[in-house]
Amino acid sequence: MNHVREMLRTHPQRGSNEIEALASCIEASMDCAQTCTSCADACLGERDVSGLVRCIRLNLDCADICAANARVLTRRTEANLEIIRAQLEACAAACRVCGEECAKHGAHMEHCSVCAESCEACLRACEGALTALAA
Amino acid sequence: MNHVREMLRTHPQRGSNEIEALASCIEASMDCAQTCTSCADACLGERDVSGLVRCIRLNLDCADICAANARVLTRRTEANLEIIRAQLEACAAACRVCGEECAKHGAHMEHCSVCAESCEACLRACEGALTALAA
């Protein structure tokens, strides 16, 4: 499906314990970035755009922060924990706020419901990565 | 695994024939962006970095272009074919050149071999999307 785990396995710096938590978080961040980009666009295509302005804005922020998160976590060479932790905190904040907003519209718009699910999964994956890195 | 198809299915603008080609190309672009980011980083972590400079540079370009490609293709509202086609051409060019470079190192470095595969799959997906959009 994707090559996240295969690339981590074949990286010269392999063997660390937190690989599974990192791989899950990279995948969740990529999915959330795409889902939020898609949800912003689907909201733009709805009849009542004006009621979805907050949702669109949070989607755009969340997509940008998740995309940066996937890249920073993908890099294993000379990793700096201070940067990675602060980046994961930012990603968790974006996913939490955006997911809560999407959940409000989920009953009426299926794309917001799917996006809320993706944001929640990414939030949990960020928390999982933070826990794994603290161990 | 990811929500690409679910988001396309729940988008207010659904039902077009090219959805399968778009979904495949979005997934291939996201995977190639991540794989190239990872390959650049894995190359940086190898002992003989200086022999991999061209590979790293092409990986970085390919990752940036694939990431833009996934976003542009994800958007379905008020799509502009001129932009989408030119973006797909740029992505195909990056994947072709980067994939050929990675293939040269594939016998010695497994991450380059995985990355070559991902670039080739993305090149084919871009060509498939261009064909579907021309129909």
Added chain:
Amino acid sequence: MNHVREMLRTHPQRGSNEIEALASCIEASMDCAQTCTSCADACLGERDVSGLVRCIRLNLDCADICAANARVLTRRTEANLEIIRAQLEACAAACRVCGEECAKHGAHMEHCSVCAESCEACLRACEGALTALAA
């Protein structure tokens, strides 16, 4: 103001003739990426969002493509002309279509007028870079 030219001057691969065209195009792409991100957001904050849906979508595409363009042009090590040209063509297409749409709203909304100007400047800079690279 920015460090584009200082970085090009201090790069180990310096001295090429097209540096001025590249520097101008990097600056115009960065400005256009920011202006389009801002215009999409300003449009979202207007009362009549539904009349601006096409403008917002094109702004988002143009911002993503310009951002990739600035990065690809910034890299001077092992540059590949095929990728750079295709990327510049994609950026020119996005700037032309987005700038034309913004210009339609410029009389009523100043942010669209500023954005149209930034898109047009970036289109010209992409054409200038394409000419310089062909020389």
Added chain:
Amino acid sequence: MNHVREMLRTHPQRGSNEIEALASCIEASMDCAQTCTSCADACLGERDVSGLVRCIRLNLDCADICAANARVLTRRTEANLEIIRAQLEACAAACRVCGEECAKHGAHMEHCSVCAESCEACLRACEGALTALAA
């Protein structure tokens, strides 16, 4: 030069006190993203790449985080302070660590010296924005 202030001035949501701090931080983030992309590439073009691996990796992270930062701060519609603050903290961390690394190589490589300056300016701008938002 750029249109950051003009776009903030013409945004429907104008008039806030923190605009100057935001504008400076957007400009510093854009400059730092470009400078770090350029420094990673210049380091790749140096003879002794292997001594610059840590610098390149931090440059790549810093470029991605600064790019996300410029986008999040650019958006003024329905701003969420929790996300903005966490994003600014991540950007400040990346600029601090990357700037310190670049400064170590500044005496021998001018591009690292310029980049260290850009990282430090962006760190200060992030701190200034955090202070302005807390007021």
